[in-house]
Amino acid sequence: MKNVILIGAQGKMGQAALTGLSSHRVITASRSGKGCDYQVDITDEESIRRLFETVGDFDAVVNTVGFCEYADFVDMTEQQWMTTVMSKMMGQINLVRIGQEYIADKGSFTLISGILNIKPIPMAIADATTSGAIDTFVKCVAYELPRGIRINAVNPTVLEEAWDVYGDMMPGFEPVPGHLVGKAFERSVDGFITGEVIFVDA
Numbered sequence: 001m002k003n004v005i006l007i008g009a010q011g012k013m014g015q016a017a018l019t020g021l022s023s024h025r026v027i028t029a030s031r032s033g034k035g036c037d038y039q040v041d042i043t044d045e046e047s048i049r050r051l052f053e054t055v056g057d058f059d060a061v062v063n064t065v066g067f068c069e070y071a072d073f074v075d076m077t078e079q080q081w082m083t084t085v086m087s088k089m090m091g092q093i094n095l096v097r098i099g100q101e102y103i104a105d106k107g108s109f110t111l112i113s114g115i116l117n118i119k120p121i122p123m124a125i126a127d128a129t130t131s132g133a134i135d136t137f138v139k140c141v142a143y144e145l146p147r148g149i150r151i152n153a154v155n156p157t158v159l160e161e162a163w164d165v166y167g168d169m170m171p172g173f174e175p176v177p178g179h180l181v182g183k184a185f186e187r188s189v190d191g192f193i194t195g196e197v198i199f200v201d202a
């Protein structure tokens, strides 16, 4: 059994990840802290550091948070870009940058990206771009992490549980059930792989 910090636990992706973490002690966190053990804002370095210091011993961080703005490229403002970059890209990179100081030897980080960098759709340029950045980040930073620490990204297509929200934006896509995406998080946390992007597509 590992101590796993799950960030974004009450979200749709967090609930999917949770299905793959049943053999572990899961410590939950989110921005509001509602229904979770801890409050954390992944866009705030101090908040991230406070979470890791308060939790103490942990073997894995699973992040399912990455807020994205959706608009056509020609209408996207710099502010919308920065909001997305500071959450889905830098927020996740900062979790690893700061978290590697605190995580146990041979611990693991699992980040979230999303299939739109492979299968683009209208209005999702910021999500696609930052998902691509996260996929690249895990592949490359895996070579640099100390103490046997591993890192992977889960890159899922749309969840069945989110189809009512995103289905109209995604003609020709087939959603996947949350428990299948949970298996990808399980493979990252319980396996020995590192520097991988684990795709879950239909």
Ligand SMILES: NC(=O)c1ccc[n+]([C@@H]2O[C@H](COP(=O)([O-])OP(=O)(O)OC[C@H]3O[C@@H](n4cnc5c(N)ncnc54)[C@H](OP(=O)(O)O)[C@@H]3O)[C@@H](O)[C@H]2O)c1
Pocket: 007, 008, 009, 010, 011, 012, 013, 014, 029, 030, 031, 032, 033, 034, 040, 041, 042, 043, 064, 065, 066, 067, 068, 087, 088, 112, 113, 114, 115, 127, 155, 156, 157, 158, 159, 160, 162
């Ligand atoms: N849903 C899908 O089908 C799907 C598919 C592929 C990829 N993804 C990716 O998965 C990620 C999560 O999507 P989702 O559908 O799970 O969203 P969601 O249901 O809206 O949940 C978002 C979660 O993130 C937390 N959160 C937001 N901003 C935060 C911050 N700054 N610091 C800490 N926690 C924060 C929220 O916490 P509070 O409620 O406490 O604010 C909530 O728990 C996104 O990057 C999305 O692109 C989603």
